[in-house]
Amino acid sequence: MSSLKDRLRADLTTAIKARDEVRSGTLRMVLTAITNAEVSGKVARELTDEDVIGVLSAEAKKRREAAVAFEDGHRPDRAAKERAEAAVIADYLPEQLSPEEIADVVRAAIEQTGAAGEGMRAMGKVMGVVTPQVKGRADGAAVAAEVRRQLGAA
Template identity: 35%
Template sequence: MLRDNINTAVKEAMKAKDERKLSTLRMVNSTIKNADIEARGQGKPPLGDTELLSLLQKMIKQRQESVELYDKGGRAELADQERAEIAVIQAYLPQQMSDDEVKAAISVVITETGAAGIKDMGKVIGALKAKYAGQMDFGKASGMVKAALAG
């Protein structure tokens, strides 16, 4: 489904002659194909939507790191280019949860899994990833889970 949306958007960007969107979507498609090839080499099927969401989040995180470096280096034009790519990629992610929504989801999952301490952190993160893939930043969420399990 997500692949189809991206491929349709590539065609629309071509018709609209939107070079920035077109080049970003082609890069996304290339990254997806490379990940599929890698999965096939390991005997796995092509990536599903959940894995694709994770891949898109990784791409966004890489661009955010680049923006920071470009801003520090005084390269505003390159930082703006990365921000434009982030905006295009984010359009294919589900709406991100607010911090309050993430905290509520964490408490529900902790209750559901019966997590009692830090040793259960992996179980909680795994359940969150299964339920909320693409909807939260798991780097931030893991800190919240750790705090909830420790407190």
Template identity: 45%
Template sequence: MSLKAQLANDLKEAMKNKDTLRKSVITMIRSDIKQVEVDQRIELNDEDIIEILSKQAKQRRDAAVEFRKGNRQDLVEEVQQELEVIMSYLPEQLTPEEVAQVVDETISEVGAASIKEMGKIMAAVMPKLKGKADGKIVNQIVRERLQS
């Protein structure tokens, strides 16, 4: 089943169960998908939808950090719940050890030796980890590997 179909089915299910949080998050995701399809006049595949979901997840993580800074625990909890719903549609996230392994392989493939080549490594690593790892974690691991 495609992600689009799964989102449609889960939206119906959330409406039946009166799960307002899940319903609103899925509606927002579907809205973003539709917006991209209309703007670009294309039909999105699962890979494109995963990219949209990754952006949504990143927005929620960033918002949670900002709400914590502002001592708004109520909003932090709400954003965390939304993030959980979004993460349920993304592929299973890799552990930092698994990310480090992919980064090490990519560094040896590219032959990078210094921090100056970080952009080259990130460009090669991110397509491999799209939707499977947070970009901040990947960036941090690449930085550590190139500095040592």
């Protein structure tokens, strides 16, 4: 049983009792996404905390992208709602890495793989090493941009 999932359920109950509509609505959506992930595929399974963090990261990314889309569509009210939901989800994600920390992880991965002189051809090799290290703690697009920057500079 996932302790993170238990915490989400307990916090949902607390949010409902406190009549916190943003938090309770967001937690309901997240728990639904977790349940959907558990029953997708050929065999239903219980998600580990790491799997739950993956679902939370995906949901947070959806909220960030939707907020940008609503801003572009001149809907600041909806963008604010998406950002509020993203903030609730962020409470359950591990501490996010700073740009400097991402750069350090990428630099170490380039050294480890010996990809320094290969340029952009080594992108997949470096991302394969970096991705498991930053899973749930950094946005994949930011990591990929840093890998591109460092490989391009190499």
